[in-house]
Amino acid sequence: MSECFKPSENCWRVRRGDRVAVLVDGKDYFQALHEAILQARRSVFILGWDLHSEVRLIRNGDGGDTPSTLGAFLDFVAKRQRQLEIYLLSWDFAMIYALEREFFPRYRLTWRSHRNIHFRLDDCHPVGGSQHQKVVVIDDALAFAGGLDVSKWRWDTSEHKPDDPQRIDPEGKSYPPFHDIQMVVDGAAAAALGELARERWQRAVGKRLPDVRPSDDRAPWPESVEPVFHDIDVAIARTMPLYRGHAEIREVERLYLDMIAAARRYIYIENQYLSSYRIGEALQASLSQDTGPEIVIVLPKQTGGWLEQHTMDVLRGRIMVLLREADRGDRLRIYYPRLAVKPPVDLMVHAKLMVIDDRVVRVGSSNLSNRSLGLDSECDLAVAARPDSDDEQTIGSLCNRLLAEHLGVSAADVARQRSERGSLIEAIEALCDGERTLVPLDGTVAEDVDRLVPESELLDPEKPIEPTGLLDYFVGRKQRKPAYRHLVTGGLLIAAVLGLAAAWRWTPLNQWLDIETVHSVGAWLKDGRFTPLLVLAAFIVGGCAAVPVTLMVIGSLIIFGPWWGFAYALLGTQLSALCLFFLGRVLGKDMIDRFGGGLVNRLDRRLSNSGLIAVITLRVVPVAPFSLINLIAGVSRLRWRDFQLGTLIGMLPAITALAAVTDRLAASLRNPDLGSYLLLVAVIAVAAAALTGLRLWLKK
Structure with a gap:
């Protein structure tokens, strides 16, 4: 299935990862990140849509004597390892997100920190666009990429307890359960992501950083993470908008379309949004076939606050109508994860994942939105099963593990139902009878609200918008x-x-x-x-x-x-x-x-x-x-x-x-x-x- 990856078309590079793992939810990612940064010797790059100096990486005391908050922890590491240079790049955000952001991040992450910590706000994007890549690279030998920022409202366990006392933000306020996914790689794949991080830094800051010399040392792999793939090719796909002489890059979009077209048995999707008309058209084409793959999409019941619910959710509802009209063989299911009934608690799905046929798994920062395909900067990683290997079983197990989390059952239960029924949809429907489960998402938009919301080209543009x-x-x-x-x-x-x-x-x-x-x-x-x-x-x-x-x-x-x-x-x-x-x-x-x-x-x-x-x-x-x-x-x-x-x-x-x-x-x-x-x-x-x-x- 690796022939699905075509450099310069649907991906930037295909590079070997000596070890690859998928981290589910913030607790595991923050723990792995803490362990990996402690092993850093020469450089650390953290690129994000948002960074928060007071977010706690470790919440159960497993960090030993090291500080638990990001800013203090990085300062500790920089003082201990004097040759280490740490580069932090966060989106220079729009004012609409001001209340979600940390005040004076430059002061907290630069002026109060070691001189080897360099923090910048990235404003190198067109009007309406954002720096949306969530990438961490350590010594060009280990890298993380996916949907998780090192910021507040991201940490959670896979149990997603409605009243978890550890799930609080830096101000001490609790926030709803949150689900996301990150991929970790080493080897040549990590080195390529190091090149990507340096290019992003140069665009934003105007300064070229020296490359890190290859080292014979073993990559700083986090102790808590068990690799699931070994010596496997990793495809890196990007979105970069046309801006200041830089060419437009739409690898993320092309890889989505190619994966949907290549699916034969099933397509499993977890995403925050569903507003891209191009993705919608590709899914419609698949559903309109007499025979084709089952399509299971897991979305949040509602996105974000009032503004997103009255804009992006409306666009989502319009696409859902078209998908259901195209579904000839009853092969489409769209769910949201419910955690509790009294009081009602739903899971915020922030993940950006796609799995097809137990053959390809893709994790990244890109949403199924127009802006992620052409306006924001994005970075996705994908791995394909190799012939005569256990890779298909590994990818299938990941899909089972995610469904088990949402259904409130064990991964073994999901695997057994899938094996007995031969259908992903039938397996889910056989297991979704508990309080914690997947619930069909209606997505209906009130007519008066739908009338107020303009077309997606305004709310979710796929290209930079000119002033006129x-x-x-x-x-x-x-x-x-x-x-x-x-x-x-x-x-x-x-x-x-x-x-x-x-x-x-x-x-x-x-x-x-x-x-x-x-x-x-x-x-x-x-x-x-x-x-x-x-x-x-x-x-x-x-x-x-x-x-x-x-x-x-x-x-x-x-x-x-x-x-x-x-x-x-x-x-x-x-x-x-x-x-x-x-x-x-x-x-x-x-x-x-x-x-x-x-x-x-x-x-x-x-x-x-x-x-x-x-x-x-x-x-x-x-x-x-x-x-x-x-x-x-x-x-x-x-x-x-x-x-x-x-x-x-x-x-x-x-x-x-x-x-x-x-x-x-x-x-x-x-x-x-x-x-x-x-x-x-x-x-x-x-x-x-x-x-x-x-x-x-x-x-x-």
Whole structure:
């Protein structure tokens, strides 16, 4: 089966591992890592999505006199072995993860530590991407790779006790049970991963590190780990995005597709996500065959927090629907691991594992997501069974051991059921009757939630997103004005405002358009009994007549001032938008299409698919008349509540800016001196900068 590995196509290198083992769950990995680093002599590389100096590697006192936390332990090792250089590389994370990260990691892992400890944050990735490789290399002789960071919320035993007192984070808070997998290799495979780690360091830091000279010493193999493979080829697959002159690498994706195509009896998957449309298509193709492999997928019941559950889980649910539709022979099962019923406790599956036919096992950092195939940096390892060896039995035993952990039975029970029934699915279903078991994952997404979530190309992109990518998605280049036209329009608007102000002061205009007359008309309107109804009716009628909404907003601000004018403008735009929304529902799409052309079709598709986000974007970046957008929203599948909320959020910045500018303009007309004009210009500049900044933020 090693012919499945094709260097330069679906893997980077194929290198011999003298010893190879698979470590299941954080306790075994952290223990092995502690033992291996104690044996380091020349170099240690730790690459991660996250690193935490206060995470405890050892929690049962087996570490002897050595410190248990990562930062103190590395400092201890560096002081004891003066020739040892330790390099720590962590993703320079997005602010959305700030609460999950350690504050001041540079201080904790560099300034307070030995001078031979070098810590850097890796920002060498495109916008939206991350450094997601989880690799540790020791003396270029031993290496770990998989899904586990040396960070908080990762340690757990394979028992996954719901109330394990040892499962606490550095702040002393407990966290839910957590499951992940790491592979450990030595020999030439470890040396290749050392090369990968140095290349990653050079990209992030800009400094090339010297290679470690080969040593005749025995590799620093951890004492607690029993190798399961000996003298076997290890394939190394990567994902690297196109960035700063570095070519795109998609070996991870290609290896996934090749493994799925090569499967004959079964595909067993454990993963955090299932949102990659390419992986989904490959699994659909396998399921649509008259005969083909069984596919068993183990996922978390829910991913992460509220945001992931309302984005990535929605994308997962869409793919699950397609897979079940393609399943001709009832060969698909998707489960989540349940640990307890009262109270309900589920297992967080963070592993990234695939096993096919007892012939290939793959462990890595890559999720079954679009971003893992093209946007984030990833590293996976794979081993294939050799002819005339016990490798197939070893791979089968690993699969049995993982299923036993999730089903709450012994690996022998799983092996016996598989042997008797000849089916992975039947074996699982014969054993899943306990409290701790695998439960079918429904994955159904509420229709209202599904409507709010945009397509996967936005939430889970497979390529770096250009700054204009988001705007292109909603609007399209044909409907966007060139940048110079925005600048010219803005400049003319400012010039017109200043010219009007000058006309009031220095031209005959001030003789027949008296400012006091305008104020008297405004005062009459403000004091009227039916003024609120008249103003709101004017907004509704003006919207139906396609009067530019900006003019109506400015009119209300001039007449009623910045506060009442702001309130009338905000409420008036809401009512006008809602009336046209329901008018669109009444007229129907065919009628609107006759007048709108291609723009209508594009906006209809985006409003239907992307909901609230699309409405906000189109309010801040008005690529079509206010009234037309309202009509198109009415004929789309958008809910009226999402439309109203998006209109409110999207109109607030513009109305606020116009209120500030109009207020200063009125003040300049009342007191036409240099100071008032300068203040007017300053307010216009600030408002323009704020709106421009908001649009740029939306693009990013």
